[in-house]
Amino acid sequence: MNRVIERVLNLLAFLLTVGRPVTADEIRHTVAGYDQDTDEAFRRTFERDKDLLRQLGVPMRMEHTDAWEVEQGYVVAPDEYALTDAGLTDEERTALWIAATMVRLGGQAAGPAAIFKLGGSPALAAGEPLTADLGAEGESLADLFDAVSTRRVVSFVYRDKERKVSPYGLAHRRGHWYVVGGTPAGTRVFRVDRMLKIGVGDKPGAFERPAGFTLQDELPDAPWMAGEDDVIVDVRFDAGVAWWARRQLTSTAKVTEGSDGSITARFPVAQVEAFIGWLISFDDQAEILGPDEMRNRFVDHVTAAS
Amino acid sequence: MSSRRTAQRLARILAMLPWVIAHPGTTVDEVCERFSYSRSDLFADLNLVLVCGLPGYGPGELMDAFVDEDEVVVDAADYFSQPVRLTAAEALMLLAGGMAVLSSGSGPPALESAVAKLQAVIAPDAESVAVDIGSEPELASLLRKAASDGAVVNITYTALGSGDTTHRDIEPWAVFSTLGNWYVSGHCRRADAERVFRLDRIREATTTAQTFDVPESSPVPEVRYSPSVDDVAARIQLSPTASWVAEYYPVNIVSDGPEARVIDFSATDPMVTARLLLRLGATATLLSGDKVAAATDDLRERILARYL
Numbered sequence: 001m002n003r004v005i006e007r008v009l010n011l012l013a014f015l016l017t018v019g020r021p022v023t024a025d026e027i028r029h030t031v032a033g034y035d036q037d038t039d040e041a042f043r044r045t046f047e048r049d050k051d052l053l054r055q056l057g058v059p060m061r062m063e064h065t066d067a068w069e070v071e072q073g074y075v076v077a078p079d080e081y082a083l084t085d086a087g088l089t090d091e092e093r094t095a096l097w098i099a100a101t102m103v104r105l106g107g108q109a110a111g112p113a114a115i116f117k118l119g120g121s122p123a124l125a126a127g128e129p130l131t132a133d134l135g136a137e138g139e140s141l142a143d144l145f146d147a148v149s150t151r152r153v154v155s156f157v158y159r160d161k162e163r164k165v166s167p168y169g170l171a172h173r174r175g176h177w178y179v180v181g182g183t184p185a186g187t188r189v190f191r192v193d194r195m196l197k198i199g200v201g202d203k204p205g206a207f208e209r210p211a212g213f214t215l216q217d218e219l220p221d222a223p224w225m226a227g228e229d230d231v232i233v234d235v236r237f238d239a240g241v242a243w244w245a246r247r248q249l250t251s252t253a254k255v256t257e258g259s260d261g262s263i264t265a266r267f268p269v270a271q272v273e274a275f276i277g278w279l280i281s282f283d284d285q286a287e288i289l290g291p292d293e294m295r296n297r298f299v300d301h302v303t304a305a306s
Numbered sequence: 307m308s309s310r311r312t313a314q315r316l317a318r319i320l321a322m323l324p325w326v327i328a329h330p331g332t333t334v335d336e337v338c339e340r341f342s343y344s345r346s347d348l349f350a351d352l353n354l355v356l357v358c359g360l361p362g363y364g365p366g367e368l369m370d371a372f373v374d375e376d377e378v379v380v381d382a383a384d385y386f387s388q389p390v391r392l393t394a395a396e397a398l399m400l401l402a403g404g405m406a407v408l409s410s411g412s413g414p415p416a417l418e419s420a421v422a423k424l425q426a427v428i429a430p431d432a433e434s435v436a437v438d439i440g441s442e443p444e445l446a447s448l449l450r451k452a453a454s455d456g457a458v459v460n461i462t463y464t465a466l467g468s469g470d471t472t473h474r475d476i477e478p479w480a481v482f483s484t485l486g487n488w489y490v491s492g493h494c495r496r497a498d499a500e501r502v503f504r505l506d507r508i509r510e511a512t513t514t515a516q517t518f519d520v521p522e523s524s525p526v527p528e529v530r531y532s533p534s535v536d537d538v539a540a541r542i543q544l545s546p547t548a549s550w551v552a553e554y555y556p557v558n559i560v561s562d563g564p565e566a567r568v569i570d571f572s573a574t575d576p577m578v579t580a581r582l583l584l585r586l587g588a589t590a591t592l593l594s595g596d597k598v599a600a601a602t603d604d605l606r607e608r609i610l611a612r613y614l
Contacts, residue, residue: 001312002354008316009358013369016385017360030361048309055313056320057393082388086427092420099417100403112342113314114396116321117389118424120340132406132439133484139395146394149429160546160564171436172402175487194550215433244464247443247506277585283577284608299613302606304588306542 007033008049012058016081021063021073056113083117093121102131106139134172140198144170144179151209153201154179158190165190166207169215180218182207189218230268233275234289238262241285248278264289276301318343319351323371323386326378337378349373355380397428398435405437410483412442439483443505446481448513449490453478458495458516462509472496476503477518493518537572540579540595544569548589551582568593576601584609 010032015022028034028042036042053060059080065073088096097115115121147154148167155164165181165188172178177192187210237245239261246263249255253267269275276298279286288295322341326332338348352371359368359382370381392400404421407413429435452459459478464471477493488505541560544551544567552559552569560568573579580601583592592599 001315004312005316005319005354006358009319009355010360010363012320013358013360013385032358032361032363052309052313052316055309056317057390057396059391078385078388081390083391084427086423088420088423089416091416092423095414095417096400096404096420096424099407099413100400103399103403103406105399105402111314113317113321114392114400116318116341117392117396118400119325119389120321120342122336122339131410131412131482133482134402134406134437134439142393142395142398145398145429145435148434149394149397149431151431168431169434169436171438172406173436173438174440175484209431213433215436219436243509244506276587280581280585280609283581283605284612287612295613299610301587302584302609305584305586305606306590306592306602 003033004049004052007031007045008052011049012053012076015060015074015076016078021065021075023065023071023073027074057117086118088118090122093118097121104133105135106141135175135177135193140192140195141170141177143198143200144192147200148179150204151207152204153206154181155197155199155201156190157196158194163190166209168209168213169218171215171219173219178219180215182210187213187218230270231272231291231294232266233269233291233294234264234266235279236262236264236287236289237282238285241282245282245286269294272297315351317390319355320386321389322348322351323355323380323383324389326380327383327387330379332378333376334373334378335376348378352378352380355383359383392428397424400424401429401435402437405435406439406483409438409440410442440488442481443488445490445505445508445511446488448511449478449481449505452513453480453490453492454520456517456520458514458518459511460514461503461511463503464507464509471509475514475516476501479521481505537574538576538579538595538597539570539572540576540598541593542569542571542583543567543591543593544586545589548586551586551590555582577605580605 011027014027014031022030024043024046027046034042034045036045050060053076058076060074060076062072063075065071093115096118097112100115144154144167146152148170151166153164154167155162157163163183165179165183167179167181168187169180170177170192171180179190179192179195181188181190235245236258239258242261242263245265246255249265249267253265256264256266258264272294279288279298280302288298318341322337322343325340326337329336334345334348337343338345341348343351352373355369355371357368361367369383369386370379371383372379401421401424404413404417404424408417408421425435449459451457456477458475460473460475462471462473474497475495476490477495478490479492481488481490483489489502490505490508491500491502493499494501542551546565546567549567551557551571552567555571557572558570560570562568571579571582576595576597579595579598583590583598583602584605592602
């Protein structure tokens with residue numbers, strides 16, 4: 001392991017100071033540790049080292065070595081390499097670290113590498129209880145986050161259609177990750193777990209965010225509230241489930257209590273499918289009182305089920 | 307030699323060097339504490355840095371790294387005076403973790419300013435990332451306190467599958483949020499087994515005078531459903547609009563095509579599958595599974611009876 005680390009430290013020191021693109025050949029003859037016997041052995045070693053640097057987050061790119069554009073060389077620009085100092089205090093670093101260990105993303109909790117980069121923490125206490133699992137879409141989320149923070153266009157397949165979207169924001173709300181982005185038809189919300197074949201464009205700064213954009217305003221309060229064409233519904237929840245319904249209704253709902261412990265709630269619905277799905281979780285303990293059109297849709301939906 | 311361990315060691319060196327350079331006079335203890343080093347590991351890494359540097363690799367080109375009367379000294383390593391920028395995955399993990407804990411209302415005061423500072427550096431567009439796991443339910447603090455005190459809690463619980471309401475004494479271990487819902491894990495004395503309960507299904511909870519021994523480390527709770535032999539199976543055909551079911555639930559995909567996807571769906575209670583089928587409406591077809599078919603018909607009749 002020592003030899004690998006020495007070689008990679010030498011490589012990185014060289015690339016950070018040389019100030020011009022350097023070819024693999026020049027690296028082989030200049031940097032200590034690349035004295036492999038054969039071309040093939042060198043190539044394998046060099047590929048592994050590049051991969052290691054990439055894992056650490058070192059931004060390495062290719063550039064032409066001269067104006068004739070004959071050869072390509074490797075560049076690690078110091079300003080792209082360095083982390084901008086966030087000016088965190090030790091207390092803040094510790095708070096971030098503890099929060100990161102309390103959360104799982106993509107099935108795992110954070111390793112200490114990120115907090116080390118920010119200056120480490122004098123209190124890396126392990127064993128905080130898990131507080132939140134933010135879902136399994138770890139890798140695609142990192143790509144989408146990169147696209148959001150560098151303003152790159154993303155492409156993906158959504159409900160069998162290919163889309164190109166300018167991602168304005170990435171948000172997690174109550175169990176789901178969403179991308180809010182610009183499309184030819186306006187700003188739209190996409191659920192990350194329904195996005196397939198996610199690709200991120202090469203060009204940073206590829207779009208402008210609309211002035212006054214706020215992520216919170218674009219996100220649905222409840223899954224059935226995303227959209228514009230609201231229908232106001234009245235729903236009765238029987239006494240046995242009234243407590244459970246109350247916990248899930250948002251503050252926009254007007255609730256009236258019945259004498260038998262049941263409640264009647266009046267609230268807006270935009271996503272009818274999501275609303276019907278939610279209502280079915282109450283079995284036969286809930287009933288749409290009106291409007292009739294919504295009652296009929298519900299009956300049709302349940303009747304058509306398998 | 308695993309490349310993961312190599313990467314971790316290298317990452318720590320590239321983070322430790324800038325910090326030592328920026329803090330002249332720092333001690334071995336300080337560096338060890340801050341970067342989770344043992345003394346011998348720190349010395350080994352400094353010795354390694356000492357033999358690296360720039361081409362030529364003579365005394366003038368190599369870095370200086372040593373311990374002088376317990377003071378860590380790094381010199382001639384200006385090119386490593388800044389830490390490596392965060393990867394997208396690292397940045398998201400820190401930011402999302404911080405925001406999640408803040409949104410639950412359980413973070414320390416320093417977390418708010420930490421998240422704001424971090425966001426300014428790694429996601430400069432305001433409002434580009436938001437994480438909201440929903441504020442902790444009121445019950446959470448009672449259960450957390452009981453978990454740390456080792457107090458048994460009596461709960462009134464309505465099961466998701468059967469709708470049955472039971473009273474149980476539980477030994478709570480941990481309170482957490484997964485995929486939008488809050489849960490408590492622990493030992494259920496009624497079932498004499500480990501159980502996970504959804505907080506919004508706990509109607510009432512009272513701390514009792516009984517105590518239990520708090521486990522040293524509670525197992526990481528897993529609420530994702532795992533199939534068992536007693537499960538009720540059903541084969542379901544999904545139209546493209548319903549194909550998300552296969553990604554959302556742990557199912558076996560029997561066949562997959564552009565027009566239809568066929569899955570095997572198992573659940574401990576046929577009512578769970580029945581509810582899913584009613585929810586999917588015309589976008590799914592039950593191909594086989596007698597118990598599920600009966601449960602679906604039963605539930606449909608009961609629901610429609612209200613609309614006649």
